[in-house]
Amino acid sequence: MSSADIVGIDAGAVGRWFASLGVDFAGPLAFERIGLGQSNLTYLVKDQDGHRWVLRRPPLGHLLASAHDVAREARILTALESTVVPTPRVLGLTDEPAVTDVPLLLMEFVDGQVVDTMSIARSLTPERRRAIGMSLPRTLAKIHAVDLQVTGLTGLAGHKPYAQRQLKRWSAQWERSRTRELPALEDLTRRLVAAVPEQREPTLVHGDFHLRNVITSYDTGEVTAVLDWELSTLGDPLADLGSLLAYWPAKGENTSGDFAATALDGFPTREELVAAYSAASGRDLTALGYWHALGLWKVAIIAEGVMRRAMDEPRNKAASGTPTAERIDALVAKAHEVADTAGV
Template sequence: MTNIRLDAATEPRVGEELPLEKLNDYLHAAIPGFGNIIKVGQFGGGYSNLTYQLQTADQTYVLRRPPFGAKDIKKGHNMAREYQILSTLHQAGYNKVPQVLLCCEDESLLGFPFYLMEKIEGVILRGKMAHKIQIPAEQMRQLSISLIDALVELHQIDIEQTGLIQLGKPEGYIRRQVEGWSQRYAAAQTDEIPQMEELSSWLIANLPAEGKPSFIHNDFKYDNAILHPESLEISAILDWEMSTVGDPMMDFGTSLSYWCEAGDGDFEKSFNVSWLPGNLTRQEVAEYYSEKSGRDTSNALYFYVFGLFKNAVIMQQIYSRYKKGYTQDERFAMLIWGVQVLAKKAIQALEEDKI
């Protein structure tokens, strides 16, 4: 059916190793019966928080910590908040999240905050491996539908009853997001990219009315989903650091901005597998989401453009950290070009009035 391998951890990148002796001492004291960590691996697919695999004699865990230079990003990479989100979602019955075990905010122990969670075995469909994926078009179509179903399910959680409402401020969410990401871009800017200024102005000038709030992920895409290694059903959704309470169309727009198609450029395709045969198109995604959620997606273009703009800002922030020498990861060197690509793509979408 497929030649996809389990998502594997490799040797930690130079300069990003964990202080193993201190970590073992802390976990032994914090978790009764915790075994000795005998091997540490690092998951290399992400561009934000650093994620590690910890292996004891009989268990495997996952540790998340902020990237180097994270303190330069206001309110970003909050480990305690992400831990609380996963814990609350699990209690709310959303079964597509890993179970968290502990959170350590005391940076004096290891030099950084972190949290620990269970390891869920499975496969992750990353854009860089798209050409190796052998999934029949019919199964790929069902998988793309299942991904949207999982997003709709998240948006339908009762935020009042579960207490998730406490994790965000829904009033004025769209305006705060547009203005906030514009400010973040200005703070991280390294190059002159006129299209980014144009997009910021357009988004502020065309703010839509707020919809009914829900809990939103804000980075919902294929490579944040763990799939069962045999059935390819969605086992868990990862990377909740940007999740909050707000207008779900903003979440939808971000997902749509990742949803590249066969006619899109190679850069966009490198971040997702949604262009493979069988996947829904962006227009079909909008129609299906509207049908399943009951929400109006007639203004999908605005949210799609916002998603592209936000993703460009995130790349700019990561590139800025690289430029300042906080990380030696050479993948980050190309991201300034990615900012330009996404900005031009958003302008093109506005000119063609098409998602």
Template sequence: MTEPHDDAQAAFSGVRPVDPRHALDEAALDRWLSAHVEGYAGPLTIQQFKGGQSNPTYRLTTPSRTYVLRRKPSGALLASAHAVDREFRVISALSAHGFPVARPYALCEDEGVIGSVFYVMAEVQGRIFWDLKLPGLQPPERRAIYQAQVETLARLHAFDPATLDLSDFGRAGNYFERQVSRWTKQYRASETEPVSAMDRLIAFLPDSLPPDGETRIVHGDFRLDNLILAPDAAEVRAVLDWELSTLGDPMADVSYLLIAWAIPASLRNGLAGADLEALGIPSVEEMVDLYAAQTGARPANLPWLFAYNLFRLAAICQGIAGRVRDGTAASDHARAMAAQVQPLADAAWGWARKAGA
């Protein structure tokens, strides 16, 4: 996303008291944890993580260990959004095959416990970086982190969904067609004011789709601040936030990762205009080469892929705008996110023009 990067590490890291809008029934939760989570023993202390725009996320602290709880927000929600049950399923499958995710403990589909579906996983200790320029690190450290990021994505895309028992986790084929349709519907369902660039994109994207690629597990939001790295090494300990994961074209994840190089460096998640060589951060071409060395695959028609991903981000931000309007947004930063719809749409249309629009 595209918030200003000043003090991003402090703004997004760690926990805060639970927002009253997202308060939990602690006694009911304690009873459920005692019955369903191996090794759980209270007393329980609950705090809310600062980061995260979509599903409220909590740290559960007990005398012996800490857990993380992810829940659907309360209130009216867009269809297919906030799918924490799907998150639990995919991390359970990946954990069983050694992919770096937090250990999943249990899923609760009984909305009567805390008011919505939720799941509990282990808290993974390590570093989350909220600014892509990685301030405070040395160039070799930055390069190693970016290499680890690409290698982890390639490792995800190496899985045959059938091997993970995830053949039915989404539909095979027509991935970009279905995604453009989905995000168009999500955007229209939460639209608050006309955005002409979005209207043009909604007309252009379905008529200019790339050919189908192979079907793999697609994370859907694979970026640096959804990774937990080891405290003292460029080792990915866990990939977070699987809400948008499905079966699809791996080039969607690759190009989503690469749009950071098209976003201005004045923003915390932008690298365009930064002195990448001095920072030690790979170029787009180097990132593509790193991914290709692991998988043998390369993205084609990056301008179209960038237009699609920025359109998708604009639709996600519009969904946040709708939740701000409805009072269900999960983050203090939601209003700033909602304000990004217009600039993201404009940027997407700029790439669409380069793709032939």
């Protein structure tokens, strides 16, 4: 596909924008859709000398309010440049009509391994899988230790309790994007609303932290960049750990669709992730079962939204395939099981 045909990008206008930013490049630029992102679209941009950058834009078609805010993502990434959280550097952000009809975010390209397909996960040694897995909770602890005053992120979100905000937001998302009746999910929502834990100190939360959303070192397996900050906000740090557990199926669990990477030998167990986070953060993890169940609930709602978007606008389908009703049902069933264990 030539760059002129790339969906969602005006190659000539983006080239002129690069020049206006002072980015040194040998034109013409070539664009390639990368990643398996089902929300914001991500493109690898290359020039004639092999230099690389990454460009992000919201998805095509009708958007739910605030769901795909690349300007917000740019603000968070810029604020994190001075911290120990590994992130790509922001090079530019534009919503100029001469360049684009939606906001575009330009970032540096961070080289490394993204474990976002089963073939990549299978190609790794068990030792490398373990190193990557154990780096994730340590990286989360770094995100949750960010000084909100110093980074200027205190105003990123209201300081109302995060659980209520999440339940309200994702329940509304469910109502707008569901494709069917699902009484088990409605029942789970009621359980979560009735058992909201006490709000602890608000920290920066990533909002969608999992294996596919990080770049890792080819040498050590350590996380070298955390990606996809569009859902980041201020909230309860255990929500991120609960999300990570929700995206971390064990052997024999059917909640992962086509991506059961974490069930492969070498990847740490959920219990090991929790122990590593506890050691790195020193936090009280009493309420974690609640946040694990809420994480599964949220993943189910996100998956339903992706299924709906792919039905409504086939061009939004990503290479990873589209979630199925069976997988969403499995996520809801697992959430009920986790909630039972946690006494929710």
